[in-house]
Amino acid sequence: MRSIGKIxxxxxxxxxxYLAIVVSSVLITATSLVMPFIISGATDEVVSVVKTGANPSGHVATIMWFAVALLVADLANTAISNIGGYIGDVTAVRLRRILSTRYFEKLLTLPQSYFDRELTGRIINRLSRNISETTQFLNSFANNFLPMLLTTFAVLVISAIYSWPLALLLLIVFPVFMYLTTLTSKKWQVLEGEKNSQFDIAGGRFAEVVGQIRVVKSFGQERRELTSFDERYASTVATTREQSRYWHLMDGARRGALNVIFFGVYSIIFVQTVEGHFSIGDMVLLIQLVNMARQPVMMMSYLIDSGQRAVAGSRDYFRVLDERPEREGLDLLGAADTAPGATIDAARARAAACTGSVIEFDHASFGYDADRDVLKDITLAVERGERVAFVGESGGGKTTLISLLLGLYTVHDGHLRVFGRDTAETPLDELRSDFGVVFQDASLFSGTIRENIAYAHPEATHEEIRAAAERANADVFIRQFPDGYDTTIGERGLKLSGGQKQRIAVARAMLKDAPILILDEATSALDTKSERLVQAGLDELMEGRTSLIIAHRLSTIGAVDRIVTLRDGRIDEVGPPAELATSGGIYAELLALQASGSKRDKKRLKAYDIAG
Structure with a gap:
């Protein structure tokens, strides 16, 4: 339970x-305990009248006062229970908000490498399952079990006043139950972990399939995906059978032991009443108190069951929170009031103040794995306003270079500087504000066209958004929609064509207006007409801006200032297109392959991630 306490x-x-919940629990306990005493007094009063044969009319008022007192205690208990329940419900949701926001914040600060090794569905399941199970347990504990625990403690004290053997037997109940539960818990949690792992894998695959349903249907793999999904859940059924069988066998042993102990408790009450140690009212009082103590013990199985789920979930939660962030001290919530526009203005100011190279790779090396470098000893300087294209085999390090610039990873050796500042020492929000990016995949979000264009500049006016769309050749098609810029585009922009999505992505980068532009060539998958429109927008975007281009079509990089070719993670050649076209290197080879019509040469082009 340490992780629950940590939460x-x-x-x-x-x-x-929490304090209000404890106070309400104490008051609930007090009103609950008053009622058995009232009933006990009323019982003794009735027994006295019956036993002595006294005139009932003289005792009616007294009996009614007992009834009124019982009503007041009942009403007070009802009111306080509901007030405490309300506080508990709201507190549980507030707790879930805090835990969920903290989890999301942590995810946003984790390095790209964390997401490279984790399934998306597993990350999502931690939010939907682990946090909800923890908050549900705490809510149930606050609303139900805490008052019962307090009641049980009070019952033990009162029972000890009446009969110490009775209190001793009641006291034995809890350690016996907890001991037997401890024997159960260890194996149960192992099986629960196995089950959750299968749920996470199935959930991860489910998210992938739904996100790429077109691919699944196109290749006719619906049956295989469904079978694999069902097999994961089938394995959880087998695990649950073993888990549940073990749990209920142990629960039977626990409850059986309690039944024997409570047999002794009731025997003491009945025998001592017959022997004259207790009055009938005392007997009624003690039976009610014992039942009040019995209830939380019987509920303990449910509480421990949900508690174990909560413990397992909270451990997963803190395992994520203990991950090292990509930058120590990064506080997203603390920086939430910083206006995006001010961040971009600061980036432009840094660009204006920089007197040296805009980007400098200084003997930089990087590898995703410790034993293999993807980039080796890269030395390159990019000057202000220069257009530089990167060409090389697929997997040769082109995209990795861009990831390093964006701070998604940090070089292992050497240095990487942007505007003269080492990226390893630059705050990530400042580093990323220096760049505008247009990906090969437009990477839009669900929501409206307006929200997607203004993603990096949410306080932008309609005029600014429309101006960016016009420059990106997107305004015409946007205004053709009935809702214009407020048109909802669906998940990942599925309601738009490829060319439309890319023009919105270009408009998004234009509106950000960062001093450095990165293009993971955005036209390689488009038809000729869409390509012309998007390329016109890209040309407008690159005007007067330092631009880095990952080349997927040789036709689009003929006008760059320099081409950088990569071979086996190293820079092979650097120079203007005209010079490299005759050097006999990679670029010259690609031009020759493109000019050739043979299937073999086209296949070789694809190895360089170049469209034929």
Whole structure:
């Protein structure tokens, strides 16, 4: 339960609510305990009248006062229970908000390498399952079990006043139950972990299939995906059978032991009443108190079951929170009030103040794995306003260079500087504000066209958004939609054509207006007409801006200032297109392959990630 305690201690803002829950639990306990005493007094009064044969009319008022007192205690218990329940419900949702936001914030600060090794579905499941199970357990504990625990403690004290053997037997109940539960818990949690792993894998695959349903249908793999998905859940059924069988066998042993102990408790009450140690009212009182103590014990199986799920979930939660962020001290919530426009203005100011090279790779090396470098000893300087294209075999390090510039990874050896500042020491929000990016895949979000264009500049006016769209050749088609810029485009922009999505992506980069532009060539998958429109927008975007281009079509890089060719993670050649076209290197080879019509040469082109 240490991880549950860690959650409670880390949510200090909720301590007033926790305190209110404890106070309400104490009051609920007090009103619950009053009622058996009232019933006991009424019982003794009735027994006295019956036993002595006294005139009932003289005792009606007294009996009614007992009834009124019982009503008041009942009403107070009802009111306080609901007030406490309300506080508990709201506190649980506030707790879920804190935990979920903190989890999301942590994910946003984690390095790209974390997402490279984790399934998307598993990351999502931690939010939907682990956090919800933890908050549900705490809510149930606050609303139900805490008042019962307090009641049980009070019952033990009162029972000890009446009969110490009775209190001793009741006291034995809890350690016996907890001991038997401890024997159960260890194996149960192992099986729960196995089950959750299968759920996570199935959930991850589910997310992938839904996200790429067109690919699944196009290749006719619906049956295979469904079978694989069902097999994951089938394995959880087998695990649950073993888990549940073990749990209920142990639960039977636990409850059987309790039944024997409570047999002794009731025997003591009945025998001592017969022997005259207790009055009938005392007997009624003690039976009610014992039942009040019995209820939380019987509920303990449910509480421990949900508690174990919560413990497992909270451990996964803190395992993520213990991951090292891509930059220590990065506080997204703390920086939430910084206006995006001000960040871009600061980037432009840095660009204006820079007197040297805009980008410098200084003997930089990097590898995703410790034993293999993808980029080796890269030395390259990019000057202000220069257009530089990167060409090389697929997997040769072109995209990795861009990832390093964006701070998604950090060089292992050497240095990488942007505007004279080492990227390893530059705050990530400042580093990334220096760049505008147009990906090969437009990478749009669900929502409206307006929201997607203004993604990096959400406070932009309609006029600014429309001006960016016009420059990207997107305004005409946008205004043809009934809702114009407020048109909802669906997940990843599925309601738009490829060319439309790319023009919105270009408009998004234009509106950001960052001093350095990165193009993971955005026209390689488009038809000729769409390519012309998008390329016109890209030309407009690159005007007067330092631009880096990952080349997928040789026809689009003929006008760059320099081409950088990469071979086996090293820079092979650097120079203007005209010079490299006759050097006999990679670029010259690609031009020759493109001019050839043979299938073999076209296949060789694809190895360089170049469209024929």
């Amino acid at each position: 409670l201690s880390s949510t200090r803002a909720l301590w007033p609510s």
